[in-house]
Amino acid sequence: MNKSLRLIGTYSIAVLFVLMVSYAYSQKVETVDGVRVVHNEKAGKWGKQPKVSLEFVKAVGDIESEDENVLFYLPSDIVFDTQGNMYILDTGNHRIQKFAPDGKFIASIGRKGQGPAEFQYPLSLDVDSEGYLYVADSGNQRIQVLNPDGTDHKTIQMTKIGIGPIKVTKSGDMIMGSGGFMMIGPGGMNEDEDLPNLIKVLNLEGDVKKEFGKQRDYKDFMMNRMGNQFHYTVDKNNNIYISFDYQNRIEKYSSDGKIHWISDRKLNYDTTSPKKGRDIRSGGNRMIQAPDMKKCSSGIAIDGKGRIWVVTLKRQIKEDERVAANVQVMVEPGGVRNMKMSVEGNTDVRETDMYQLEVYAPDGILLGKLQLNQFVDDIRIQKDRIYLLDKMRGMQYYEYKIIEK
Numbered sequence: 001m002n003k004s005l006r007l008i009g010t011y012s013i014a015v016l017f018v019l020m021v022s023y024a025y026s027q028k029v030e031t032v033d034g035v036r037v038v039h040n041e042k043a044g045k046w047g048k049q050p051k052v053s054l055e056f057v058k059a060v061g062d063i064e065s066e067d068e069n070v071l072f073y074l075p076s077d078i079v080f081d082t083q084g085n086m087y088i089l090d091t092g093n094h095r096i097q098k099f100a101p102d103g104k105f106i107a108s109i110g111r112k113g114q115g116p117a118e119f120q121y122p123l124s125l126d127v128d129s130e131g132y133l134y135v136a137d138s139g140n141q142r143i144q145v146l147n148p149d150g151t152d153h154k155t156i157q158m159t160k161i162g163i164g165p166i167k168v169t170k171s172g173d174m175i176m177g178s179g180g181f182m183m184i185g186p187g188g189m190n191e192d193e194d195l196p197n198l199i200k201v202l203n204l205e206g207d208v209k210k211e212f213g214k215q216r217d218y219k220d221f222m223m224n225r226m227g228n229q230f231h232y233t234v235d236k237n238n239n240i241y242i243s244f245d246y247q248n249r250i251e252k253y254s255s256d257g258k259i260h261w262i263s264d265r266k267l268n269y270d271t272t273s274p275k276k277g278r279d280i281r282s283g284g285n286r287m288i289q290a291p292d293m294k295k296c297s298s299g300i301a302i303d304g305k306g307r308i309w310v311v312t313l314k315r316q317i318k319e320d321e322r323v324a325a326n327v328q329v330m331v332e333p334g335g336v337r338n339m340k341m342s343v344e345g346n347t348d349v350r351e352t353d354m355y356q357l358e359v360y361a362p363d364g365i366l367l368g369k370l371q372l373n374q375f376v377d378d379i380r381i382q383k384d385r386i387y388l389l390d391k392m393r394g395m396q397y398y399e400y401k402i403i404e405k
Contacts, residue, residue, distance in 0.1 A: 046368030061396030212257030
């Protein structure tokens with residue numbers, strides 16, 4: 001009798017332990033208005049033992065280099081062609097730098113200007129399967145398509161909508177995200193404007209085929225512009241993944257605009273009480289002071305296994321870590337826009353414990369987290385390599401190899 005009781009007691013303790021472990025790594029999944037919503041716990045399914053790690057390979061770019069070919073200023077994008085050549089969009093220098101798979105410099109494409117194959121602070125870059133380069137030339141309010149050798153192929157003038165970051169799909173369409181807080185459309189800043197959709201699908205002539213994705217309405221113009229900033233990526237099946245910079249939310253859409261799921265996670269800070277910005281006008285000048293909002297993420301990418309990698313923040317930035325891009329936009333006679341960008345703040349601080357990588361399963365379930373030790377403004381994945389962008393401090397990409405455990 002006593003022996004039986006002891007066995008039952010042991011079994012009960014084992015069951016309780018399993019339940020406690022499951023609860024610690026569990027996620028709450030619900031359906032809201034027909035959409036799957038995942039509320040992730042902090043730890044993720046991997047717990048304290050991530051199934052992947054990162055091995056540092058090299059830094060691409062050197063702000064202290066005497067070689068001008070790797071001396072980037074405000075780089076903003078990196079892409080690879082089918083031969084493995086690497087293209088870095090060197091935004092502040094109005095050019096694209098091309099490197100061979102072994103890292104050897106090949107060519108510099110473009111220069112500052114308004115003519116063919118010339119740029120004015122280009123925003124993003126992509127390359128299609130045939131090697132054509134697509135440049136979101138935001139300063140000139142156009143998308144430029146360059147031949148594989150870097151010469152002009154065609155120009156798509158975007159007179160009706162603002163330029164956002166672009167990606168080219170295998171089906172031949174262009175995906176364009178909405179412009180951020182500082183990306184002012186051709187009509188200037190209109191406080192009464194309707195909230196645009198997040199994603200536009202364009203044909204190769206620049207015509208909008210469809211658009212989808214709802215913005216959050218903060219009931220304030222500047223907070224709408226800043227609070228709805230996001231990064232996005234596209235997988236091999238043309239599904240679109242969005243990670244909001246100032247909202248605790250990740251979303252997956254199909255190419256036809258159907259939302260598959262929404263995913264969030266527990267944060268170490270509160271995002272519910274943002275403060276409004278200021279619109280300061282004096283004479284003919286106008287200065288926008290951004291709202292005070294808590295940042296949640298700064299990039300998203302998809303690996304070959306369909307896992308979603310999101311650059312997230314463990315904490316908010318400290319005063320001695322702050323840097324900012326100062327953007328001046330001047331409209332000249334005839335409507336020609338002239339932009340000027342500069343970096344302000346403490347650019348000497350290169351290391352921080354603020355950032356981490358969160359890895360999600362294809363269904364939005366948080367798998368685990370990896371700690372980072374540098375500032376990260378965006379992420380790209382090419383095969384088994386991760387490229388993390390430090391845009392305004394080191395002005396370089398950090399290349400890591402993904403190690404499967």
